[in-house]
Amino acid sequence: MKLYTYYRSQASFRVRIALNLKNxxxxxSYLHLEKGDQFAAEYRAVNPQMVVPTLLDGDxxxxxxxxxxxxxxxxxxxxxxxxADREARAWVRGIALINAADSHPLIVPxxxxxxxxxxxxxxxxxxxxxxxxxxxxxxxxxxxLGEHKESGQFCHGERPTIAVIALVTQVTPAKTFDADLAxxxxxxxxxxxxxxxxxxxxxxxxxxxxxx
Amino acid sequence: MKLYTYYRSQASFRVRIALNLKNxxxxxSYLHLEKGDQFAAEYRAVNPQMVVPTLLDGDxxxxxxxxxxxxxxxxxxxxxxxxADREARAWVRGIALINAADSHPLIVPxxxxxxxxxxxxxxxxxxxxxxxxxxxxxxxxxxxLGEHKESGQFCHGERPTIAVIALVTQVTPAKTFDADLAxxxxxxxxxxxxxxxxxxxxxxxxxxxxxx
Numbered sequence: 001m002k003l004y005t006y007y008r009s010q011a012s013f014r015v016r017i018a019l020n021l022k023n024x025x026x027x028x029s030y031l032h033l034e035k036g037d038q039f040a041a042e043y044r045a046v047n048p049q050m051v052v053p054t055l056l057d058g059d060x061x062x063x064x065x066x067x068x069x070x071x072x073x074x075x076x077x078x079x080x081x082x083x084a085d086r087e088a089r090a091w092v093r094g095i096a097l098i099n100a101a102d103s104h105p106l107i108v109p110x111x112x113x114x115x116x117x118x119x120x121x122x123x124x125x126x127x128x129x130x131x132x133x134x135x136x137x138x139x140x141x142x143x144x145l146g147e148h149k150e151s152g153q154f155c156h157g158e159r160p161t162i163a164v165i166a167l168v169t170q171v172t173p174a175k176t177f178d179a180d181l182a183x184x185x186x187x188x189x190x191x192x193x194x195x196x197x198x199x200x201x202x203x204x205x206x207x208x209x210x211x212x
Numbered sequence: 213m214k215l216y217t218y219y220r221s222q223a224s225f226r227v228r229i230a231l232n233l234k235n236x237x238x239x240x241s242y243l244h245l246e247k248g249d250q251f252a253a254e255y256r257a258v259n260p261q262m263v264v265p266t267l268l269d270g271d272x273x274x275x276x277x278x279x280x281x282x283x284x285x286x287x288x289x290x291x292x293x294x295x296a297d298r299e300a301r302a303w304v305r306g307i308a309l310i311n312a313a314d315s316h317p318l319i320v321p322x323x324x325x326x327x328x329x330x331x332x333x334x335x336x337x338x339x340x341x342x343x344x345x346x347x348x349x350x351x352x353x354x355x356x357l358g359e360h361k362e363s364g365q366f367c368h369g370e371r372p373t374i375a376v377i378a379l380v381t382q383v384t385p386a387k388t389f390d391a392d393l394a395x396x397x398x399x400x401x402x403x404x405x406x407x408x409x410x411x412x413x414x415x416x417x418x419x420x421x422x423x424x
Contacts, residue, residue: 048355049310049348060299064313067305074298086286087272093279098261101276101313111318114344125331132326136261143260 001026002056004046006033007208008176010104010169011065012053016203017165018069022076030210033109051108066100069162081162091148092156092163095141099166103137106130107173127177134174138184141167145186153193160194168194172205213238214268216258218245219420220388222316222381223277224265228415229377230281234288242422245321263320278305278312281374293374303360304368304375307353311378315349318342319385339389346386350396353379357398365405372406380406384417 001019003026005012019026031037031052038050047054047063055062057075062068073081082089105111107130115126145151155163171191174181181188194200205211213231215238217224231238243249243264250262259266259275267274269287274280285293294301317323319342327338357363367375383403386393393400406412417423 048359049314049352051314060302062302062306064306064309066313067302067309070305071298071302074301086283089286090272090274090279090283093282094274094276097276097279097313101278101309102261102263102317105314105317106323110348114341118344119331119333119337119341121331129326129331132330136322140261147260 002029003027004029004031004043004052004054004056005208005210006031006052007205007211009033009052009108009205010173011051011100013169013172013203013205014065014100014162014165015053015055015068015072016208017160017168017200018072018081018162020199020203021079021081021160022072024072024076028209032210051110066096066162069096069165073162079159081160081165083156083161088150088156091144092161095144095155095163096166098137098140098144099170102140103133103170104173106133107177130173130177131179134170134177134179137170138174138179138181138187141170142184142187145190151186151190154190160197160199164190164194167191168200214241215239216241216243216255216264216266216268217420217422218243218264219417219423221245221264221320221417222385223263223312225381225384225415225417226277226312226374226377227265227267227280227284228420229372229380229412230284230293230374232411232415233291233293233372234284236284236288240421244422263322278308278374281308281377285374291371293372293377295368295373300362300368303356304373307356307367307375308378310349310352310356311382314352315345315382316385318345319389342385342389343391346382346389346391349382350386350391350393350399353382354396354399357402363398363402366402372409372411376402376406379403380412 005028044050053065055068062071069081083092112126115121150156154160155167167187168191217240256262267280274283295304324338327333362368366372367379379399380403
């Protein structure tokens with residue numbers, strides 16, 4: 001499979017983890033989002049939303065990281081990234097969406113550029129914005145983990161799911177942006193457990209060939 | 213089922229459409245997001261993220277609209293909200309996420325309040341922000357519909373899917389905030405077709421008992 005990716009993209013990070021967990025080989029095509037590679041006509045023809053990741057599986061074009069994770073899980077069921085139980089699946093998908101829908105989209109490059117370039121808010125207010133929304137997501141995850149009896153070393157059960165993939169990719173930017181993570185002990189226990197697993201560690205932004 | 217909802221919430225709108233399409237009866241519990249009902253301790257115990265919707269199916273608590281739609285579709289398979297074909301499912305989920313992950317979260321009340329109260333940007337810049345992100349999502353949907361051979365009266369195939377539910381809930385706020393919709397003829401054709409269907413029309417924000 002061919003992955004259009006950027007090392008710092010949390011959504012690309014999610015897809016890299018899933019591909020690693022399922023032992024699917026990939027070829028990377030690197031875009032530098034801060035330099036605007038995503039706006040080039042060539043990439044716009046691949047992904048009209050001009051965001052990463054895009055995954056090509058032969059001539060099947062896949063976009064939006066959570067849709068890609070569901071596709072990979074359906075096509076390559078082992079190891080499963082969703083629980084067998086319907087109610088647990090809903091919980092796992094809900095946790096994933098707290099990151100992928102309600103936190104991460106607020107801090108991506110295009111939003112940071114709008115805050116800095118269009119609204120001229122300056123670096124301090126932009127950093128405050130980022131920490132505010134990362135914190136909101138982390139606090140929600142921490143509370144939900146506390147009330148979920150199946151959470152332990154992972155978000156649910158004894159293996160990685162899309163929930164824990166999203167948790168890890170919520171923590172990584174929080175570390176980059178110096179958020180205070182001590183308030184989220186359940187989240188951090190799970191993060192540390194996952195980052196000791198090779199499929200997660202190898203997918204980390206700092207480990208990518210395009211990392212600066 | 214019991215739905216914690218707010219008439220203007222686009223995420224609640226998505227769940228209302230799905231429940232209507234599947235002919236599932238619901239009891240509504242209304243929260244007024246502009247008055248801060250979502251921050252009350254009683255609701256925080258239900259939904260630690262302090263957002264709507266939350267859906268209770270007996271003692272099963274469901275959160276995040278797309279996770280709820282997947283759950284409803286798994287428990288009540290007819291009529292299906294996802295295509296039978298795996299590649300089509302990925303496309304449908306991707307379209308849904310363009311709205312639910314990359315557009316709508318940027319314009320919800322908590323974000324608008326941050327822009328107005330915390331950043332003191334004023335109404336004009338806030339409206340510019342809203343239109344900018346609604347446009348980005350609509351433009352991506354329009355382009356993707358143009359390259360998808362199965363798009364017609366709906367986003368995919370001959371019946372509603374989670375993609376079209378997300379498209380409708382992308383257009384509704386765009387109308388509220390006076391976005392220019394003439395640039396999105398494919399999107400608007402589908403929107404108009406859907407809003408003539410009772411399950412969609414009855415779920416519209418203006419039709420809810422808590423509408424002002």
